[in-house]
Amino acid sequence: MEAGRVNGTIQYCAHTNCCAGFFKLIRGQPVAELQGCNPVVGDCPDNACFTSTTNYNYITCVCNSNLCNGNITWNPEEKQPQLKHSSYFVDMVSATVVVIGMLLCTLVVAIVGRGHSASVWQGSYQGNTVAVKVFPSWCRREFTAEREVYGLPHLVNSGIAHFLGAGRKSDSGECVVVLELASCGSLSSFLSRNTSDWTTTLNLALSLSEGLAYLHSDFYRHGVHKPAVAHRDLSSNNVLVREDGTCALCDFGCSTILRSCSGPQSWQRYMGNIQGRVQVGTLCYMAPELLDGCVNLTSGWCLIQGDVYALGMLLWEMLMRCSDLFTGCLVSDHRLPYEEELGASPSLEQLIIHVSERRERPSVPKHWEKGLRDVLLDCWDHDSDARLTAQCARDRLMSLPPCCSI
Structure with a gap:
């Protein structure tokens, strides 16, 4: 998401008409964890934020009206049709926890880019905003090669992306590399x-x-x-x-x-x-x-x-x-x-x-x-x-x- 945070301010979506909400269920009630613009989803057919789908104790929604993601309509008893774009949010939720040794890289909040062997997400690691590179299971060779290079002695230089760790996603076991996030992109x-x-x-x-x-x-x-x-x-x-x-x-x-x-x-x-x-x-x-x-x-x-x-x-x-x-x-x-x-x-x-x-x-x-x-x-x-x-x-x-x- 674009700068999505729950802080009471209004965010204007410059590149999309899609708003998104990301809610955690606490004692059966949805509590907002992330709200903002979502440029990844192409169109949002609904003007209200509603869902009945739960993934890993999280629920998500997309909508297209002003401030529509401020409140979510959620009824776990009601079998509402699954949103057209919910597959994106399954990906987002399933990437929320990454194991890096004994530490956790949590709340992977937005996809930054996709390559032929990995997707890159923005996340938070030890209080810093980072890039989390996720390798699918069939690209293990590329992950191994990348981890070996970053793990070489003395491979610390301003002209090489700063390496923070390598690990796996807790839910799927997919391999990840955590790097500094370059604000200007590629x-x-x-x-x-x-x-x-x-x-x-x-x-x-x-x-x-x-x-x-x-x-x-x-x-x-x-x-x-x-x-x-x-x-x-x-x-x-x-x-x-x-x-x-x-x-x-x-x-x-x-x-x-x-x-x-x-x-x-x-x-x-x-x-x-x-x-x-x-x-x-x-x-x-x-x-x-x-x-x-x-x-x-x-x-x-x-x-x-x-x-x-x-x-x-x-x-x-x-x-x-x-x-x-x-x-x-x-x-x-x-x-x-x-x-x-x-x-x-x-x-x-x-x-x-x-x-x-x-x-x-x-x-x-x-x-x-x-x-x-x-x-x-x-x-x-x-x-x-x-x-x-x-x-x-x-x-x-x-x-x-x-x-x-x-």
């Missing part, structure tokens, strides 16, 4: 809603490249090894934007841990958890060697450099929404890589021809400063060995002027 949604000035864009780009460089780093500290990790599914849906305008990497369900501290030359000998297929990730961010399927999957360096190619695509997405880089003309709507040339959902075959065989890349305006253009070109070079590292990309970005002079 990078994709942020860029779709906003253009940015040069300072903001550079802040996004630097924090993203710093996070990826740290993920790729391989070191010992205080006698504990932090291995390199290849993300393998970098996209603007898998990067979060915080309120301060910094990026944080998330969604490590496809990631591979490269278990060596001897540098890139030894990574291939420590690849116990590697995926069996090459095309892991989001197609339009895949490097040509991954699209072709000709990459050596036992080479950690190849996977790391595949991430750098995707980094170039993400930097291009950010820069194309920078108003200071398009002085005197309109900034185009947010587009994914190759969307203008191939449409919103290009096939693998289309991308192989366009990216690998023809060696095409997203269009970069010719009036941009050479140093800026070179960062992109050197991240998405056709030859993976010729690409920058994430750390080098970060250093190149740091050398750009803090104020746009283009």
Whole structure:
């Protein structure tokens, strides 16, 4: 729900005509726990808040008139027809308690987003608002991979989403990961809603490249090894934007841990958890060697450099929404890589021809400063060995002027 709380204030629903009430039964009487706007439900056919359905000692309703969720009409003896949209609320109620070790993450109040392997909810954990990522039973492999990455020693960096715990839902046993909640959502949604000035864009780009460089780093500290990790599914849906305008990497369900501290030359000998297929990730961010399927999957360096190619695509997405880089003309709507040339959902075959065989890349305006253009070109070079590292990309970005002079 949108900012739903029981505090006596009136909430105006800007994006929906649907109000919702969430009530707990105490000694047989409904007591309001959550009231607010519900943008998830498409339409609300009733102007009164009524229900006869009970789930886990909670009852819920949706309605479409002013302040209609202030009072609920509930008769447990009466067999009223089940509301059309009640299945959503069954999901909401069943997600209200999550076991994180010996602690509880309670009152998961709103769905934030859905991906191919998990849904993300807003919840409360130890008094803080958090993101609760729920994995269905058939995505246990993705959950295990994500939990292993977040559980690595020294994986604490401002460029990586802050991990709070992993556990299971108390009712269904579904696996969950609890993370910080980034108020601006994914990078994709942020860029779709906003253009940015040069300072903001550079802040996004630097924090993203710093996070990826740290993920790729391989070191010992205080006698504990932090291995390199290849993300393998970098996209603007898998990067979060915080309120301060910094990026944080998330969604490590496809990631591979490269278990060596001897540098890139030894990574291939420590690849116990590697995926069996090459095309892991989001197609339009895949490097040509991954699209072709000709990459050596036992080479950690190849996977790391595949991430750098995707980094170039993400930097291009950010820069194309920078108003200071398009002085005197309109900034185009947010587009994914190759969307203008191939449409919103290009096939693998289309991308192989366009990216690998023809060696095409997203269009970069010719009036941009050479140093800026070179960062992109050197991240998405056709030859993976010729690409920058994430750390080098970060250093190149740091050398750009803090104020746009283009």
